[in-house]
Amino acid sequence: MPNSSYKTRIERMKSRRKGSLDQKHVATESISNPRYDGLEHYALLENALDLPENWESRGASDSATRYVIGAMQPVDSRYTQISLETAGRIQNQLNKKLTQSLEFRVQGSVPLDIHIKGFSDVDLLIIDQQMLMYALKGIGSYRPSEKDSRDVIIALREAACDALKSAFPAAHVDDNNNKSLRITGGSLQREVDVVPSIWWDTVEYQMTKSEDDRGVTIINKSTREHIYNAPFLHIKRIKDKCDQCNGGLRKSIRLLKTLKADSKEEGKDINLSSYDIASLMFHADADNLRHNAFYELAVLVETHRWLNYLCQNPDNAKQLDVPNETRKILEKPESFTALLELTGIVNSVVTEVLRETTGIPDEFYSYKMSDVLKNKVVY
Incomplete structure (x- = not known):
C-alpha cells in the first residue's frame, strides 16, 4: 500500500x-449552554486534547x-474519563427517578481500555435487584420467584426510557434496539447504551461469591428471549x-x-x-x-x-x-x-x-x- x-x-x-x-462542535455547544451545570471541567479537558500525541x-x-x-x-485517558463520567450522569438520574432497587455496572471496551475512539460510546448495565436468575446446578439456596423475569426486565426498560426522556429533554432516547436504550445529544458528551437486566448467579458464582463470576440476564424485547452473559468474567x-x-x-x-x-x-x-x-x-x-x-x-x-x-x-x-x-x-x-x-x-x-x-x-x-x-x- x-x-x-x-x-x-x-x-x-x-x-x-x-x-x-462535528463532535467537538456539539461538545463545545453543550458545554457553553447555561442550562447545563457542572460541565465546565469537560471544556478544560476537551480543549486540551488537540495537542499531538x-x-x-x-x-x-x-x-x-x-x-x-x-x-x-490507548485513547488519551481524559477522553475515557469523560466517557465514564457521562455514564455516571445517566446512572445518577436513573437512581433518582426510578423506584426499583438498582445496581449499575459499566461493560464493554471502555472499562477494558481497548476503545479506539475518543468520543467512544459507553455500555451501562442497569440491574433490577427485585429478582434474579440462577443456575439450577449450583450449590446456592434460592427461593423461586413468582414473577416473570421477562416482564420485570421489560418493565425496567420502559421505566428507564421514560426517566431518561424526563431527565434529559434535549437528548434523543432511541428505543429501537432489542437489547438496550441509546441516549445521545443534549448535554451528554458521549452516547450511552443503557442495558436493562437482572443478575444471573452462575454455578461458579454460587461457589466463589466473586462478582467476576456473576452474570447478567437481558431480554430481546422483540422475541422476549433470555440472553445470558458474563461480562465481568470477560x-x-x-x-x-x-x-x-x-x-x-x-x-x-x-x-x-x-x-x-x-x-x-x-x-x-x-x-x-x-x-x-x-x-x-x-x-x-x-x-x-x-x-x-x-x-x-x-x-x-x-x-x-x-x-x-x-x-x-x-x-x-x-x-x-x-x-x-x-x-x-x-x-x-x-x-x-x-x-x-x-x-x-x-x-x-x-x-x-x-x-x-x-x-x-x-x-x-x-x-x-x-x-x-x-x-x-x-x-
Whole structure:
C-alpha cells in the first residue's frame, strides 16, 4: 500500500482518537449552554486534547510503521474519563427517578481500555435487584420467584426510557434496539447504551461469591428471549492476560480494531465484533506479546503469527471459546471468512512495515518477520 494511503489512514485515526469537527462542535455547544451545570471541567479537558500525541512523531511521516504504532496506543485517558463520567450522569438520574432497587455496572471496551475512539460510546448495565436468575446446578439456596423475569426486565426498560426522556429533554432516547436504550445529544458528551437486566448467579458464582463470576440476564424485547452473559468474567480474563504480557494484548486488540475501522471506511466491512477480536487475541502467545515492553512492533509480529496460524488451522480456530466460555468465538460460518479478510489486511500492513524497516525490495522478503522486526525498535 503506498504511503499516500497511510497518510489518509493516519489522518483518519487522529480524527477517530480526538473526535471529528462535528463532535467537538456539539461538545463545545453543550458545554457553553447555561442550562447545563457542572460541565465546565469537560471544556478544560476537551480543549486540551488537540495537542499531538507521542506516537505522531514516531517512525517516518505518513508511514505504515507510524500508523501501526499509533493504532496500538490507548485513547488519551481524559477522553475515557469523560466517557465514564457521562455514564455516571445517566446512572445518577436513573437512581433518582426510578423506584426499583438498582445496581449499575459499566461493560464493554471502555472499562477494558481497548476503545479506539475518543468520543467512544459507553455500555451501562442497569440491574433490577427485585429478582434474579440462577443456575439450577449450583450449590446456592434460592427461593423461586413468582414473577416473570421477562416482564420485570421489560418493565425496567420502559421505566428507564421514560426517566431518561424526563431527565434529559434535549437528548434523543432511541428505543429501537432489542437489547438496550441509546441516549445521545443534549448535554451528554458521549452516547450511552443503557442495558436493562437482572443478575444471573452462575454455578461458579454460587461457589466463589466473586462478582467476576456473576452474570447478567437481558431480554430481546422483540422475541422476549433470555440472553445470558458474563461480562465481568470477560473483563477480568482480558485484564489478567494483558497483565501477563505487559499491556501487549490491549495493543494488539486496538491495532486490529483500527484496521477493521479503516477497512470499513475504505469500503470493506469485516464481520467480526470488537468482542470477537478481543477474544481471538486473548488466545495468542503471552510471552510473544510481552516483548512489546522492549520493542512495540513485537505486537505486530505476534498478531501476524497468531492470525495466520488460525487461518491455516481452521478446525483449531473454530474450537476457541470467548474468554468467559459462554460460546465459541467463530460460531457463525461467516466469522471464519471475516477472520481470513482481517488477516489479509494484517499481512499487507506487515509487508509495508518490513519494506520500511529493512529497505529490502519485495523479491527478497525471505526473512522471518520475527527475526527482522525484533531488532527494529522505533522511538
